[in-house]
Structures are given as C-alpha cells and as structure tokens.
Amino acid sequence: xxxxxxxxIVSLCKRRGFIFPGSDIYGGLANTWDYGPxxxxxxxxxxxxxxxxxxxxxxxxxxxxSAILMNPKVWEASGHVETFSDPLVEDVKTNKRYRADHLLxxxxxxxxxxxxxxxxxxxxxxxxxxxxxxxxxxxxxxxxMFKTHQGVVEETxxxxxxxxxxxxxxxxxxxxxxxxxxxxxxxGVAQIGKAFRNExxxxxxxxxxxxxEQMEIEYFVKPDGAKDAFDAWQKDVWNxxxxxxxxxxxxxxxxxxxxxxxxxxxxxxxxxxxxxxxxGELFGLANRTDYDLKQHEKFSGEKLxxxxxHDPKDKFTPYVIEPSFGCDRSVLTFLIEAYTEEELDNGDxxxxxxxxxxxxxxxxxxxxxxxxxxxxxxxNEVRDLxxxxxxxxxxxxxxxxxxxxxxxxxxxxxxxxxxxxxGTIGDDKEQxxxxxxxxxxxxxxxxxxxxxxxxxxxxxEYWKK
Ligand code: ATP
Numbered sequence: 001x002x003x004x005x006x007x008x009i010v011s012l013c014k015r016r017g018f019i020f021p022g023s024d025i026y027g028g029l030a031n032t033w034d035y036g037p038x039x040x041x042x043x044x045x046x047x048x049x050x051x052x053x054x055x056x057x058x059x060x061x062x063x064x065x066s067a068i069l070m071n072p073k074v075w076e077a078s079g080h081v082e083t084f085s086d087p088l089v090e091d092v093k094t095n096k097r098y099r100a101d102h103l104l105x106x107x108x109x110x111x112x113x114x115x116x117x118x119x120x121x122x123x124x125x126x127x128x129x130x131x132x133x134x135x136x137x138x139x140x141x142x143x144x145m146f147k148t149h150q151g152v153v154e155e156t157x158x159x160x161x162x163x164x165x166x167x168x169x170x171x172x173x174x175x176x177x178x179x180x181x182x183x184x185x186x187x188g189v190a191q192i193g194k195a196f197r198n199e200x201x202x203x204x205x206x207x208x209x210x211x212x213e214q215m216e217i218e219y220f221v222k223p224d225g226a227k228d229a230f231d232a233w234q235k236d237v238w239n240x241x242x243x244x245x246x247x248x249x250x251x252x253x254x255x256x257x258x259x260x261x262x263x264x265x266x267x268x269x270x271x272x273x274x275x276x277x278x279x280g281e282l283f284g285l286a287n288r289t290d291y292d293l294k295q296h297e298k299f300s301g302e303k304l305x306x307x308x309x310h311d312p313k314d315k316f317t318p319y320v321i322e323p324s325f326g327c328d329r330s331v332l333t334f335l336i337e338a339y340t341e342e343e344l345d346n347g348d349x350x351x352x353x354x355x356x357x358x359x360x361x362x363x364x365x366x367x368x369x370x371x372x373x374x375x376x377x378x379x380n381e382v383r384d385l386x387x388x389x390x391x392x393x394x395x396x397x398x399x400x401x402x403x404x405x406x407x408x409x410x411x412x413x414x415x416x417x418x419x420x421x422x423g424t425i426g427d428d429k430e431q432x433x434x435x436x437x438x439x440x441x442x443x444x445x446x447x448x449x450x451x452x453x454x455x456x457x458x459x460x461e462y463w464k465k
Contacts, residue, residue, distance in 0.1 A: 004339040006276040010205055012351065013335065016412050018042065018361075019206065031202035031209050038412055041361035041393065043213075043331050047192050049358055050215050050325065053240055054190055061188040061217065062181055066169025068194060069150065069160045074168050077299035078292060079263050080145060084164060087116050088142035088200050089123070091130035099200050100139040103128055112260040116141055144197040146210075162196035167322060169193075170218040171292045174304050185306060185318060186229060188219035192327065204277060206328045213327035218288075220306070220318040226266075226287055229321045233285055234269060237323055241271070241282075241330075245356040246337050250274040251282075264291040273333050282333055284324045290317040334359055338413055353413030354443060357463060360413045363392035364459070367405050369421040371398050379420040382437060382452060386418075389456055392463075406440070415442050416462065418455070 013019040018039035022032025035043055055063050075081050087100035100119045104111035107128060111119055116139040122128075123136060130136055146162040163169065170189045177189060192215045202208045221229045234253070242248055256268040265286045273282040293304045294317055308314035338353040357363075364386060368379035376398070383396050395414065397405050402419065409417050419438040423431030432438070432449045439458065440447045450458055 003274070003276055004336060004341075006205060009276070009332075009335055009339055012339065012353075012411060013039065016408070018335070018412075032211065033206050033209065038361040039331075042334070042355070042359060043327065045359045045361070046331055046334065047215065047327060049244065050240070050327075051190070051192065054188075054217060054236075058188075060183075060186060061190050061219075062177065062183065064170055064173060064177070064189050064191045065193065066166070066173060066191065068163050068196075069148075070163060070168065070172065072160055073299055074172060074296075075145065075161050075164075077295040078168050078171075079295070080161075080164060081143070083263050084145060085141040085143045086200055087119050087139035089130075089136040089139050091132055091134045092137060093134040094130070094132055096130065096132070097200050098130065098136075100136075102201065103130075103136075112257070142198075142200060144199065146196045146198050163194075164197050165195050165324075166191045166193045166214045166216045167218060167288075167324070168292070170216070171296055171304075172300075174220075174293060174296075175302060178306065184309060186219060186221040186225060188217045190215070190217045192216075204275070204280075206332050207275065207280060209328065212329075215325040215327050215330075217323045219321045219323070221321060223290070223316075223319045226289075226319040226321060230267065230285065230287055233321055233323050237271060237283055237285065237325075241333075243356075244334065244359060245354070246273070246333060250337065252279065254279075254281075262286065264288045273336075275333075276336065282326065282329055284322075286322045286324070288320045288322050290319055292320065293317050350407060350410050352410040352442060355413040355415075357415045360415055361393070362395040362409075362412060362414045363416070365395045365397055365405070365409045365414045365417040367402060367409075367417055367419045368398055369402060369419060375420060375422065375425050378425050382418060382420055382455070385452070386455070386459075390459060392459070410442060413442070416440065416459070417442070423449075424452075 016038060017036035020034045020036050021028045022034050023029045055061050089098050089100045089103065100123065101111040104119065104122055107126060109122055109126060111122065120138045145164050147159055148162060149158050150160045151158045170191055177183065193213065194211060195214050196211050199208055199210055202210055219229055219233065241251060250273055252272050254270045254272050261268055266289045267287040269285050270281040271283040272279045297304045304317065305315040306318050334355060338355045340352050340354050341349055342352060343349050366379055366383045368376050383394055386392060386394050406417060417440045421431045422428035423433065424435065424437055426434035435452050436449050437452060438447050438449055
C-alpha cells in the first residue's frame with residue numbers, strides 16, 4: 001500500500017474523534033489541536049506504555065512531575081534566554097514569517113547553526129526569495145520562549161516563561177531526588193509534560209505545534225560511562241518504537257554534524273520517521289555532559305554533586321544522557337503507521353487502523369445485532385462481564401447496520417469485536433448455539449463462534465500474544 005497522505009490522516013482523525021482543530025467553533029486558532037475522546041485514549045496509552053517501559057519495568061529510573069512555570073533564572077542558567085532562538089525572516093510584501101535556515105536548506109544550502117549575518121550573506125548571494133517570490137528582510141534571532149506574567153501586576157519582575165522543555169525541571173530537582181531516593185549512578189529521572197515554543201513555522205498537523213507534550217529522561221552517569229549509556233539508549237528507544245509496530249524501514253538514525261549541535265550537547269542523534277512529507281525528527285538523544293548541572297550550580301549557588309558511596313571524598317558532577325521523545329509526534333507516527341487501506345474479497349475497500357493492540361483506544365466492541373429485547377439485555381450482560389472481569393476498554397455500539405459498525409470499529413482500530421445475535425439468545429440455531437457469540441479479529445477478519453464462558457480465556461490469550 002502506498003504511504004497514506006497527511007490529508008487522509010487528518011480527515012480520519014476528525015471523522016472518528018481522534019483529533020479536532022482547536023477552538024473550532026470560533027474558526028480555530030492556527031496550529032492548535034484538541035485530542036477527542038479516542039485521541040485522548042490513544043495518547044494516554046502511549047504515555048502509559050512509555051512510563052511502564054522506562055520507569056516501572058526498570059530499577060534505575062524514577063519519575064517526576066515538575067511545574068511548567070519556573071523561576072526565570074532557570075532559563076538564564078540553561079542558556080535558553082541567550083540562545084534558544086531561530087533565525088526569522090519576513091517577506092517584505094506579505095509580512096509572512098519564515099525560518100531563514102529552512103529557506104536556505106530548501107535550496108540545498110547548508111545553514112544549521114550559522115549566525116544571522118552569515119545567513120543574510122547566503123540569502124543575498126543566492127538571491128533567495130520568499131515562497132511568494134518577494135524580497136526578504138535580514139534574519140533576526142527570534143527567541144522561541146513564550147513569556148507571561150505571574151501575579152496581578154504586569155511588571156518585569158513577575159515575568160515568567162512557559163517552559164520550552166521538561167528537562168530543566170529535572171535538573172533543578174537533582175538534589176531533592178538524591179536526598180530522598182538515594183539513587184546510585186547510573187540512574188535516570190523521567191517526566192511527561194507540556195512544553196511551549198513560539199515556533200516560527202508550525203505545521204504538518206501535530207508534528208510542529210506551539211504547545212506540545214514531551215516525554216523526557218535525564219539519565220545521569222559517570223563521565224566515562226557516557227558513551228556506553230548513549231549507545232544503550234539508542235537501542236532501547238529504537239526497540240520501543242519497533243515493538244509498538246513502527247516498521248524499521250520507516251525509521252533511520254541521523255547524527256548531528258558538530259556545527260549543528262545545541263549549546264549543551266557533546267553529541268546528538270535523531271531518530272527520524274518517514275512522514276508523508278518526508279523524513280523528519282521523531283526523537284532526539286543528546287549527551288548533555290555536565291553542562292546543565294554546572295550551570296545551575298553557578299546560578300543558584302547550590303552544590304549539585306554526586307557522592308560516590310564507596311568513597312565519600314569523591315564528589316563530582318555526573319554527565320547526563322537525554323532521550324527526548326515528542327509525545328504528540330509519537331502519537332502522530334503511530335496514527336500514520338496504523339493507517340491501512342485494504343481491498344476486501346468482495347471488491348470493497350476498508351480503512352483499518354492497525355494499531356498495536358496495546359495502543360488501540362478501544363480494546364473490544366460489543367455489538368448487539370438488534371436493539372430488540374431480550375437480545376439487547378444479553379449484549380449488556382456480555383459487556384458487563386467484560387467490564388467487571390477485565391481491565392479492558394469496552395465499547396458498546398447499537399446504532400446502524402452491523403456492516404457500518406464493523407467499519408467504524410476498523411477505522412478506530414478496535415482489535416476484537418464481539419457480536420451478540422439471535423443464536424446467542426437461543427432463537428436461531430443457524431447463527432449459533434445458545435450462549436455463544438461471534439468474535440471477530442480486526443486484522444485477519446476471521447470470525448469464530450465461542451461460548452460466553454470461554455470469552456475471558458480467549459481474550460487473555462489474545463493479549464498475551
Ligand atoms: P525540531 O528540530 O523538529 O524543531 P528539536 O530538535 O528542536 O526539534 P528537541 O528540542 O530535541 O527538538 O525536542 C525533543 C522532541 O520534542 C523532538 O524530537 C520532538 O519529538 C518534540 N518536539 C520538539 N518541538 C516540537 C514542536 N514544536 N511540536 C511538537 N513536538 C515537538
């Protein structure tokens with residue numbers, strides 16, 4: 001099947017309640033998106049799976065949930081006030097804004113990490129115009145941090161930033177975590193939370209937005225253990241994506257050139273995904289060295305040192321390896337990867353979201369063939385049985401023809417559908433024996449007739465596979 005277009009993903013997301021345009025009834029707010037009833041389930045499952053894999057199933061990582069608003073000195077110390085900016089150019093006629101580095105790169109001119117003057121020189125030399133073919137203004141550094149005011153009076157002293165990354169919340173809690181949890185190196189701190197960046201060119205659906213969620217780990221190591229930890233994380237992260245169904249051929253590793261590295265990094269790789277518009281960053285892994293802890297020590301005056309438990313005189317600043325996942329970008333990737341259009345034997349096409357069964361927003365649909373009693377009551381009993389005796393998410397759908405209901409469940413990626421029919425209530429031997437139901441597999445389309453008493457075991461077996 002050819003890769004799906006972004007339009008087909010956006011339209012399915014809206015049609016089926018995964019993702020809606022933000023502030024829709026007011027005509028929207030550019031590049032904001034709201035996760036609908038199914039989107040929030042999918043996103044929560046991505047977060048739960050991540051937390052389970054990297055926090056609960058490991059003995060070396062603990063969690064944290066730090067505040068979005070932090071003392072502004074944090075961002076001075078981290079270098080964000082000074083350097084967290086992108087080169088902004090404007091079309092002199094339309095006033096539309098662009099990133100100078102992106103415009104240069106579109107023309108095959110390497111521009112990462114050049115300063116504004118160097119970019120301006122390249123723009124002039126290569127006679128680069130805006131996409132509307134107009135002249136551009138010289139680039140100026142545009143800081144991506146959102147500012148707001150804390151308290152009732154709008155004065156500079158109360159100015160605060162919305163955090164542009166979750167990482168700094170971890171660094172400022174380093175001493176608290178050492179004192180309370182007494183971890184031994186190597187150890188990590190994981191956090192999931194919102195981050196905000198006033199991106200110059202957001203777009204491509206939820207790929208680049210100004211408000212997004214990150215899933216980050218700061219993994220503290222002895223300085224001489226940094227390389228091994230970096231390599232191990234690269235493998236673990238790659239596995240997380242592939243275990244959850246991302247095809248290896250749609251993933252690749254891209255190493256940053258030395259001139260492209262962030263101010264804190266001694267080495268960075270991205271894991272890129274083949275999005276419908278081309279390869280793009282899905283995940284970043286950086287060796288942040290001891291930069292952040294040392295900066296916070298300098299700016300706060302607090303010691304941020306690790307003491308070797310075998311030698312209390314040996315106090316040092318650990319290095320940190322940072323696996324940084326975009327939660328929304330991961331969700332988008334799982335949506336794109338799951339989207340499948342299939343031709344059926346009868347010539348019809350069906351759209352089916354082939355999510356990994358741990359990610360599907362709904363686990364099982366219970367579908368009564370008719371709304372008539374006592375069939376409906378029997379179907380309710382089956383639903384209650386599954387709700388009370390499993391942890392699964394159960395959907396109950398009585399509206400429309402059974403064919404339409406199967407199509408809806410395929411489009412939302414429900415792995416199993418259980419149909420309760422006249423056989424189940426003992427009224428139609430041809431459909432099946434009394435107290436039997438049909439269980440349909442989303443991917444193979446195989447329908448099996450089983451007794452209600454076997455349901456639990458059958459379902460447990462399916463989720464074990
Ligand atoms: P990009 O080069 O795409 O701007 P970045 O290198 O600035 O990304 P990082 O600072 O490494 O991104 O952030 C870590 C992860 O957070 C990224 O891999 C991505 O998944 C996610 N992310 C970053 N910016 C955004 C955004 N504006 N919208 C959605 N997700 C984002």
